[in-house]
Amino acid sequence: MANTPQPGTRERIVRAASLLMQRQGYEGTGIKQVAQEANATLGSVYHFFPGGKQALGVAAVQHADQEFADLLTASLAADADPAKAIAACARALADLLRDSDWMDGCPISATALETTGRVPDIEQVVAQAFQHWRDLVAERLREAGFPEGDAHDLSVTVISALEGAELTAQVARSETPLVVAGEHLARLINSYKK
Amino acid sequence: MANTPQPGTRERIVRAASLLMQRQGYEGTGIKQVAQEANATLGSVYHFFPGGKQALGVAAVQHADQEFADLLTASLAADADPAKAIAACARALADLLRDSDWMDGCPISATALETTGRVPDIEQVVAQAFQHWRDLVAERLREAGFPEGDAHDLSVTVISALEGAELTAQVARSETPLVVAGEHLARLINSYKK
DNA sequence: GTCTATAATAGGATAGAC
DNA sequence: GTCTATCCTATTATAGAC
Numbered sequence: 001m002a003n004t005p006q007p008g009t010r011e012r013i014v015r016a017a018s019l020l021m022q023r024q025g026y027e028g029t030g031i032k033q034v035a036q037e038a039n040a041t042l043g044s045v046y047h048f049f050p051g052g053k054q055a056l057g058v059a060a061v062q063h064a065d066q067e068f069a070d071l072l073t074a075s076l077a078a079d080a081d082p083a084k085a086i087a088a089c090a091r092a093l094a095d096l097l098r099d100s101d102w103m104d105g106c107p108i109s110a111t112a113l114e115t116t117g118r119v120p121d122i123e124q125v126v127a128q129a130f131q132h133w134r135d136l137v138a139e140r141l142r143e144a145g146f147p148e149g150d151a152h153d154l155s156v157t158v159i160s161a162l163e164g165a166e167l168t169a170q171v172a173r174s175e176t177p178l179v180v181a182g183e184h185l186a187r188l189i190n191s192y193k194k
Numbered sequence: 195m196a197n198t199p200q201p202g203t204r205e206r207i208v209r210a211a212s213l214l215m216q217r218q219g220y221e222g223t224g225i226k227q228v229a230q231e232a233n234a235t236l237g238s239v240y241h242f243f244p245g246g247k248q249a250l251g252v253a254a255v256q257h258a259d260q261e262f263a264d265l266l267t268a269s270l271a272a273d274a275d276p277a278k279a280i281a282a283c284a285r286a287l288a289d290l291l292r293d294s295d296w297m298d299g300c301p302i303s304a305t306a307l308e309t310t311g312r313v314p315d316i317e318q319v320v321a322q323a324f325q326h327w328r329d330l331v332a333e334r335l336r337e338a339g340f341p342e343g344d345a346h347d348l349s350v351t352v353i354s355a356l357e358g359a360e361l362t363a364q365v366a367r368s369e370t371p372l373v374v375a376g377e378h379l380a381r382l383i384n385s386y387k388k
Numbered sequence: 389g390t391c392t393a394t395a396a397t398a399g400g401a402t403a404g405a406c
Numbered sequence: 407g408t409c410t411a412t413c414c415t416a417t418t419a420t421a422g423a424c
Contacts (some may be wrong), residue, residue, distance in 0.1 A: 171310055
């Protein structure tokens with residue numbers, strides 16, 4: 001079902017770049033390190049990404065975009081009540097964070113903050129990723145009967161709050177911020193119900 | 195009243211480092227660039243910070259910690275209703291962000307994400323800063339009559355949500371995420387009232 | 389305390405053989 | 407497509423004159 005036969009070189013490079021940039025940021029990640037982690041050579045990296053580090057950053061962010069979108073889609077579909085689904089999503093993120101020994105937070109936050117206003121190509125795909133995630137939440141809320149305006153505003157806050165809670169949880173090395181944010185978001189969503 | 199007679203060299207260096215790391219992150223900021231922006235020489239930077247870049251990063255984060263704590267304290271004191279005060283704080287952050295042409299978001303987020311789990315000295319002062327900010331919010335909520343448990347949980351979510359909304363607003367180049375987060379936080383806080 | 393010069397290393401990127 | 411070698415620049419950090 002899943003499409004993971006054996007990742008080709010290009011895909012290994014993108015995955016390694018995405019993981020390293022998640023953990024160390026864009027500036028903190030070297031192309032040579034990416035090649036090493038991907039079991040590829042520097043020549044292969046530049047073969048697939050003639051645009052250099054920026055092009056690699058763009059691909060890494062797009063990869064992470066889809067990865068988190070998949071997690072979000074699965075979380076949102078797991079419960080008929082979107083409020084409960086989002087609280088469960090926050091707990092799932094807390095589990096992933098703890099299980100990675102607090103290394104794997106939001107896959108694009110670090111890159112986003114380092115490049116915003118300075119690397120237009122990356123800035124753009126980062127903005128698209130956030131919009132993508134908000135759209136998934138908004139659509140789920142509309143499906144559940146929330147009016148358009150409420151669904152939009154809540155989707156903005158849901159993604160913002162999850163971002164901030166993940167950062168906070170990572171820095172504090174504690175699941176609490178994510179768990180509490182999930183509960184508060186559910187409460188907020190329920191306060192708009194009907 | 196304010197204590198700004200003429201900043202000495204050390205203070206100019208710390209301020210420049212804090213501003214540059216806010217905008218470009220820790221990894222993206224060079225010591226030479228800090229020296230240049232501070233109108234100091236490389237020798238002066240290493241004179242005041244023999245610990246090198248890490249020591250400079252620690253000082254920059256501590257400076258930003260106090261800076262944001264001052265803004266937060268002023269915002270929280272500006273309204274008798276803490277819910278309204280926090281919504282106003284979010285709007286104030288949106289104004290600052292827009293007025294800086296979306297350059298000046300949270301002063302420590304980028305550094306936090308790049309160094310967490312990798313640079314213990316910086317990780318520690320980042321964690322202290324977040325705790326400091328949460329404490330200010332929690333104390334204000336307790337003052338306003340919220341029970342200890344609610345005040346604690348709400349303070350965690352308030353700082354998390356402001357962090358996430360600032361990141362989101364910066365990336366989207368829009369005040370909306372911060373304004374909406376402020377309104378949602380006020381609504382959440384009011385739902386615990388009494 | 390300040391300045392310049394420089395060491396030592398790592399970074400992004402390219403060339404060309406295979 | 408893959409690999410190695412290399413160029414060029416920037417980076418952190420140090421030395422020592424003033």
